[in-house]
Amino acid sequence: MPSSSPIDRDLVLHIARLARLKLEENEVDTMTRQLGAIVDYMADLQQVDVQGVEATAHVQLDRLQLRDDTPQDSLARQSVMAQAPEAEDGAFVVPPFVDES
Amino acid sequence: MSPKLLPRSVVDIAASVRGGEVSAESITQASLDAVAARDGQLGGFLSVAPDLALQRARDIDLRRERGESLGPLAGVPIALKDALCTKDQPTTSGSKILTQGIDQQGRAIDPWRPPYDATVVARLRAADAVFIGKSNLDEFAMGSSNENSAFRLARNPWNLDRTPGGSSGGSAVAVAGRMTAGALGSDTGGSVRQPAALTGTVGVKPSYGRVSRYGLIAFASSLDQVGPITHDVASSAAMLQIIAGADPADGTTTHHRVGAYREACSRGVAGMRIGVPAEYFAEGLDDEVAAQVRRAIGALEENGASISNIELPHTRHAVATYYILATAECSSNLSRFDGVRFGHRAHGSQTLREVYETTRGGGFGPEVKRRIMLGTYVLSAGYYDAYYRRAQQVRTLIRRDFEHAFQSVDLIATPVSPTVAFPLGSKLDDPLAMYLADVYTLPASLAGIAAISVPCGLGSASGLPVGLQIIAPSFAEEQMFQAAQVVEDTAPDREVIPQACQS
Numbered sequence: 001m002p003s004s005s006p007i008d009r010d011l012v013l014h015i016a017r018l019a020r021l022k023l024e025e026n027e028v029d030t031m032t033r034q035l036g037a038i039v040d041y042m043a044d045l046q047q048v049d050v051q052g053v054e055a056t057a058h059v060q061l062d063r064l065q066l067r068d069d070t071p072q073d074s075l076a077r078q079s080v081m082a083q084a085p086e087a088e089d090g091a092f093v094v095p096p097f098v099d100e101s
Numbered sequence: 102m103s104p105k106l107l108p109r110s111v112v113d114i115a116a117s118v119r120g121g122e123v124s125a126e127s128i129t130q131a132s133l134d135a136v137a138a139r140d141g142q143l144g145g146f147l148s149v150a151p152d153l154a155l156q157r158a159r160d161i162d163l164r165r166e167r168g169e170s171l172g173p174l175a176g177v178p179i180a181l182k183d184a185l186c187t188k189d190q191p192t193t194s195g196s197k198i199l200t201q202g203i204d205q206q207g208r209a210i211d212p213w214r215p216p217y218d219a220t221v222v223a224r225l226r227a228a229d230a231v232f233i234g235k236s237n238l239d240e241f242a243m244g245s246s247n248e249n250s251a252f253r254l255a256r257n258p259w260n261l262d263r264t265p266g267g268s269s270g271g272s273a274v275a276v277a278g279r280m281t282a283g284a285l286g287s288d289t290g291g292s293v294r295q296p297a298a299l300t301g302t303v304g305v306k307p308s309y310g311r312v313s314r315y316g317l318i319a320f321a322s323s324l325d326q327v328g329p330i331t332h333d334v335a336s337s338a339a340m341l342q343i344i345a346g347a348d349p350a351d352g353t354t355t356h357h358r359v360g361a362y363r364e365a366c367s368r369g370v371a372g373m374r375i376g377v378p379a380e381y382f383a384e385g386l387d388d389e390v391a392a393q394v395r396r397a398i399g400a401l402e403e404n405g406a407s408i409s410n411i412e413l414p415h416t417r418h419a420v421a422t423y424y425i426l427a428t429a430e431c432s433s434n435l436s437r438f439d440g441v442r443f444g445h446r447a448h449g450s451q452t453l454r455e456v457y458e459t460t461r462g463g464g465f466g467p468e469v470k471r472r473i474m475l476g477t478y479v480l481s482a483g484y485y486d487a488y489y490r491r492a493q494q495v496r497t498l499i500r501r502d503f504e505h506a507f508q509s510v511d512l513i514a515t516p517v518s519p520t521v522a523f524p525l526g527s528k529l530d531d532p533l534a535m536y537l538a539d540v541y542t543l544p545a546s547l548a549g550i551a552a553i554s555v556p557c558g559l560g561s562a563s564g565l566p567v568g569l570q571i572i573a574p575s576f577a578e579e580q581m582f583q584a585a586q587v588v589e590d591t592a593p594d595r596e597v598i599p600q601a602c603q604s
Contacts, residue, residue: 009382012474019432020439020454020558021470021475028469035474037533042479044421045491048498055493056500058323059549059575060310060353067349085446092441097453 005039007032106602107131111177111336112363118176121165125176129158129231132178135280136233138225139601144247144255145265145274147183147209148191149234154178157231172229174343180275180284183235183494184242185222185327186215186316194318195240195268197251198464199444202279205329207253213443219316220351221285221327221344228343231282237271240466241435242320245269245535248525249468256525257300258599259565263522266296272330273300279602283340284330289320289422291517291542293328294554298517301556301599303337303585304330306542309549310355312341313348322353324546332570334585339361341578357576365579366586371405373584376510380416381451381541387520389560393567394516397557400591401514401584408603411510413502418495419543424536425479426547431469432476438464471532495552505576510582513572516541517554521565545572546547551581555588559597 010034016023023031077090086093104378107128108114117123133151140146159178174487181187184194191212193199218226226232239249247255247270255270256264258278265274269286273296288306297304305328312327319325329340345359354370378399382391400407440446440460445458465473479488506513519538528535545552554568569588573581589595 005476011478012516015474015481018481020436020457020461021360021465021473022458023470024462027470029355030469034471035478035534038424038471039478041533042421042425042488045418045425045488047563048415048418048491050491050494050498053494053497055490055494057493058353058549059500060323064352065347065356065370067352069155075216080442083213083216083443083454085440085444094441094453095451095456099316101129 005036005043006041007036105131107135107178107282109282109332111174111331112339114177114282115173115175115339118161119165119171122420125158125161125231126133126155127175129154132233132281135246135278139278142256142261142281143258143278143601144253144272145236145271145278145280146180147193147195147236147252147271149277150190150232152235153202154231161229161231172227172457173339174225174230176227176229177283178233178281179225179230179539180233180236180272180281182238182269182272182284182286184238184287184318185219185285186217186318187222187232187235188216188218189214191235191253195241195250195252196464196466196469197445198438198460199446203252213587217317220313220348222316224344236269236275236284239268240469241318241431242268242287242289243431243468243472245291245295245539246525247271248527249466250528251466254525257522257603259301260522260600262524263506263565265301266299266522268292269330270296271296273302273304275303276300276332277328277599282331283336284581285327286330287325287327288318288322288546290427290546291539293330294542294552294568294570295539297330299522299556299566301566302330302332303334303556304328304553304554305337305341306318306545306579307341307345308351308551311551311576312344313354313576315348315350315353319434321427322434323430324427334582334589335363335366337553338366338582345441355576360579362578362582365582368583369404370401370584370587372511373406373580374510375401375408376411376506376513377408378411378413378416378513378515380413381515385519386516389562390516390518390520390567393558394569397569397588397592398514401587404587404591406584409510411506411513413506413544415495415498416540416544417504419499419547420536420540422492422495422499423539423543423547424475424495425488428472428476429489430474430476432480433471435473447552468532483581496547499544503544503548503550507574511580515570515572517570519570521560521563521567541570550575551578552580553585555585556592557588558593
């Protein structure tokens, strides 16, 4: 069955950029084909009458209870930083992301 | 039957350890010996902690000798799905991205060691359970066959060429393979129930909010729940008893009363109204599965339940609804794996954006990438209303189906999986086919209600386990256990030992 979904190679590359996901060249075609098949299947929902039906974001929102706002110890900074790929002076180190030139 | 097999019941082990009839150390050693003997073949574990486990067991024995009281799960060997954080212990979520690579034996190199325990882990420890190791899973709990683990294949103890199911496949293998008495899994769309069904074990998906998610590495936060996998219903009840309840660290946990689950198991089903939805017995259900499920429903009736036909008309839209909502949530949750705070960072990146893209591109496996892509797509500008919002509306309709049904019945009985365990590799190239097999477990997840998978015999053609699903309204776990116990008591083939445990 030919795909009726709007998924094509350019859209896959666009989504991958939004998702901060580098796809290898050989992954792009497979991803296009597989996402196309899945999104075709998702069209199933277009036949459901949802007129006036409220959306469920979460089943629990109507029964949540807030806890008291009491200050508590958080995790020790050192134990958290110890797992970072690169850390210095209690901060995560990343390549520069503001161009100051 | 081998006399050396680890006892099956969590309840019996705890009672014998507490009563001093057996030492926690000998039970722990038996569990570790079983792992050493069988797990090379079964692939249930990603890491094992023998020294810690034995040290802990000896401490329990020492405390008993001193006359101190022991916790309700004293000395019970437990496997923890590796999506659960264990303080200072390897935690990978089945992904390369939380490691510095994979060695030739398929083991994680320098995996992440979380600075804290998941609440469920801390609660089991406080109950004096003994953790044997971290069990295998589909990467980030995404999959239905455990084949998406970045590390190793998990095999079904009943037939080594078949899947144990997923995503909590390793947890089910640990229990079905008689390596631990109990395990914790996590269930987002069936990830505890389906592997339990495929391996002949009991698996519980508690009501949403019943069990804390703090320290469970998130996949889809509006759906994820932690639940036990055990050999029998009473053992699952005993484990749920410990892990259930409000947690200040998870704002979605409920203050609703925790039931008396163990006690509920012996109450029977006399006078209970159980609904059977036609939609769950439609095309695609294997005959051998249908036969055992119908036999089990007949047994419930013989034990005094009244059985009626019900309708859950939006069932067929559950797969599309789930795979839109769950992937949307996953694309957001997994943005934290960016090579900055934990796990792997790709080398040689010049910019922060490159760090993100190469770390994630190289760190995630194919299924996780597919789901992040799908989730990003359904949330992206221009598609949000057509997919995401619409799926949330259909989720409401699926919830209403159940609300309507529960006006006339107390529980709902269905199959868990349309087939018995399928051959490894048979669905790997067809992700949609894999998704479609989740159709019977997804609706209860979307509705946030409770469900359990109970073994109800072996398929007549395959000789492989079949699971019956009991679905209950939110926080009606007690009634769920009542019926589950009757299913267990009336099930055939209870004493058959899986192939892998016979030698």
